[in-house]
Amino acid sequence: MKIKEWIDSGIMETYVMGVATEQEIEQVLLLKKQYPEFEQELAKLEYDMEVLAQGMAILPPPGILSKIEHEVNEIQLREQKVEKFTAREHNSNQNDTLKDRYIEVESESNHMRIHKAWRWVFAAVFVLGKIFLGFAIYYYLENRQAKEQIEELKIEIKKNAQTR
Amino acid sequence: MSEVILNISKEASKDIRQFYDKYAGMLLGFIQGAIQDPKESETLLIKIIRSFILETNLNAQSKLSTWMLLRQHAQRTLAQQNLSDRPLTDSVLNKTPNHPAENSDLLSPREKEIFSAVYYQGRSISGLAESLGEEENNIRIQLKSSIDKMRRLREN
Numbered sequence: 346m347k348i349k350e351w352i353d354s355g356i357m358e359t360y361v362m363g364v365a366t367e368q369e370i371e372q373v374l375l376l377k378k379q380y381p382e383f384e385q386e387l388a389k390l391e392y393d394m395e396v397l398a399q400g401m402a403i404l405p406p407p408g409i410l411s412k413i414e415h416e417v418n419e420i421q422l423r424e425q426k427v428e429k430f431t432a433r434e435h436n437s438n439q440n441d442t443l444k445d446r447y448i449e450v451e452s453e454s455n456h457m458r459i460h461k462a463w464r465w466v467f468a469a470v471f472v473l474g475k476i477f478l479g480f481a482i483y484y485y486l487e488n489r490q491a492k493e494q495i496e497e498l499k500i501e502i503k504k505n506a507q508t509r
Numbered sequence: 510m511s512e513v514i515l516n517i518s519k520e521a522s523k524d525i526r527q528f529y530d531k532y533a534g535m536l537l538g539f540i541q542g543a544i545q546d547p548k549e550s551e552t553l554l555i556k557i558i559r560s561f562i563l564e565t566n567l568n569a570q571s572k573l574s575t576w577m578l579l580r581q582h583a584q585r586t587l588a589q590q591n592l593s594d595r596p597l598t599d600s601v602l603n604k605t606p607n608h609p610a611e612n613s614d615l616l617s618p619r620e621k622e623i624f625s626a627v628y629y630q631g632r633s634i635s636g637l638a639e640s641l642g643e644e645e646n647n648i649r650i651q652l653k654s655s656i657d658k659m660r661r662l663r664e665n
Binding site for chain 2: 353354355356357358359361362363364366390391392393394395396397398399400401402403404405406409410412413414416417420421
């Protein structure tokens with residue numbers, strides 16, 4: 346097919362209208378590459394279609410641009426937040442080895458990170474606390490018993506003194 | 510809207526404004542031609558421009574012109590919402606605001622039908638040939654003829 350026949354075939358129009366098949370697109374791109382005349386005609390058609398659309402344009406009402414800017418802004422802000430969160434997640438995964446050495450202690454809404462070595466200290470304090478509590482109870486009871494014995498002895502002495 | 514409270518950079522905001530100034534009117538004309546509802550067209554205009562800006566680099570070089578890409582993007586959006594499937598008749602095309610074929614017998618009814626189906630609805634040549642019971646080549650030629658007539662009218 347001669348180049349003029351390709352131009353007249355309507356293949357350029359289907360391409361520019363966005364309804365060309367894969368095969369037609371490949372053909373158009375090949376012809377565009379091989380024939381400057383075809384490339385020129387295609388550019389002219391694209392330009393003319395844009396001019397036709399300009400002729401059919403309707404002036405948008407005021408406020409549309411600010412709505413678009415606002416929505417684009419909101420979406421980008423949301424995406425940035427997601428990216429930051431993802432990056433933070435990524436970093437935290439990378440620091441997993443380091444993180445393993447800590448246990449997380451929750452206090453209301455805040456978190457505190459403590460070195461894992463402290464758990465032995467906490468365990469020792471807990472066990473010692475129990476031992477001291479045991480001793481405290483033991484000595485308390487001992488003391489009470491001793492006081493009772495002293496009281497009994499005092500009463501006995503008093504009784505003995507009276508009988509004499 | 511002030512750029513100060515916008516998260517988008519000043520440069521990006523400038524690009525959006527330039528893009529909007531050049532294409533918003535053309536796009537609104539296209540959408541209104543396709544769906545014939547001014548209020549819905551405005552809502553779709555915002556949606557289509559917003560998604561095009563977010564999905565496309567406005568300064569990127571492409572095989573097609575920005576308008577062609579934008580129109581195809583709009584066609585896809587309308588198709589996703591089943592808005593481009595509404596039948597377009599001769600009278601609808603004639604009522605399309607500022608249409609080159611408006612109030613004229615420039616295009617034959619079949620040419621108007623083919624042009625509208627392809628331009629506004631993005632219908633394929635094979636699909637149209639099947640529904641109209643014509644050869645694909647005939648459809649392609651009639652589409653070309655309708656575009657050529659409108660181009661000539663504009664030149665004159």
